[in-house]
Amino acid sequence: MTYCVGLLLNEGIVLLSDTRTNAGIDNISSYRKTFLFEEPGERAIAILTAGSLSVTQTTIARLRHAIETPEGEGKDRSILRADTMLEVAEIVGETLSQVSTDISQKMSRMGQAASATMLVAGQRKGGAMRLFLLYPEGNFIEATEDTPYLQIGEHKYGKPILDRVVTMETTLSDAKKAVLLSMDSTLRSNLSVGMPLDLTVIHKDTCRIDESVRIEAGDEVFNAMSEAWSQALRNGFTAIDI
Template identity: 70%
Template sequence: MTYCVGLLLNQGMVCLSDTRTNAGLDNISTYRKMFTFEVPGERVIVIMTAGSLSVTQTTIARLHEAMDDEIATPETSITLAPTMLKVAQLVGNTLAAVRREIDEKLSMSQGASASMIVAGQRKGGGMRMFLIYPEGNFIEATDDTPFLQIGEHKYGKPILDRVVRPETGLQDAQKAVLLSMDSTLRSNLSVGMPLDLAVIEKDALQVTSRRRIEAGDEGFRAMSEAWSNALRDGFTRIAV
């Protein structure tokens, strides 16, 4: 299991993912689930993945292969696609094709499944963020719903519902996604450190800030404790 979250705000985009992959109680590994594709000054794309590792790794590999192809075109490469909508379509089509191929190879009746968040901006276009479903179709973040989640999302959703708005600043947005992740880490052992955090300022056309948060990170620990204390204090002050 995993947890990834992306915020689409007036000032930019904030993306956060964990790195735990759980294939059983005795087989827990760490794999990166956030991938960045940058042509500085022209476009930036962040892809976060959840689900079957075989599906997500193959999908990312094929996207890289299409980018590196000598005859790559806007119809095949996410770094040449004319719009972020076309990027989402390319990612969705690749994900769906990989999933179908792996499903055909599996002897078990239960097929492999995966989903992705695609966020980015190209020169001359606006910031856009999409949630790609296993079948390749997708939905887009909007002003009414300025965040998207994949994986084990239920524990981290309440704080996002309460505090995240399009006008939320990037500093507060980072706090929101980290506390959302903290709630998930506390409630589900299949989500784990380290964490990958990326911030993309509006019109920067590159990742403006990235951070790997390891287990035992003092800043994250202090934020977690402060949030727990604030919740306990608020709870005691509420009258029934």
């Protein structure tokens, strides 16, 4: 499995993904699930992926191919040439849907199917910051003020902390804490989600990837935060009288 989470806040966008990929429980590898595309100052786009690796890799490869095709048939499909973030989501959704269909057709002989979900987030100069969740069929929903976060993959363990602390007004520094603690809960409770992590921050109106950090297993800051959070939970737990 996978856990990816994205927050859409007044100050910017914060995204976090794990890297664990498994085919069965004895074939575990590490693959990047956050893919960044930018023309600094013009547009910044992040795509986070969950689901069948064959689907997500092929989708990203086709999106890259369209970007690198300066003219001809593919050029309208380039997410770096799309006019709006909505169009970016549509292009990614259509590509995802087509790849899922192609691969599932090949797999149908084995009675299997393959699919994936994605988060697409970013901003184009002059437009608003947006955060979308794309379903395998290519349709999508969008984060709004009422629900400023979206999750894909193994999302349940890490939801309670988000439900409690995240609003549109949350600062970027608190937002980073929130997604890391949400990931920490997931890592502790589910083996199919694993380090290292990829953290991405896009500030409002900079239209660039302001932070892109890989947090490795054994990272001291992350471990200290995880330990402090455990301690805070245990202290809070002890302090409550019933």
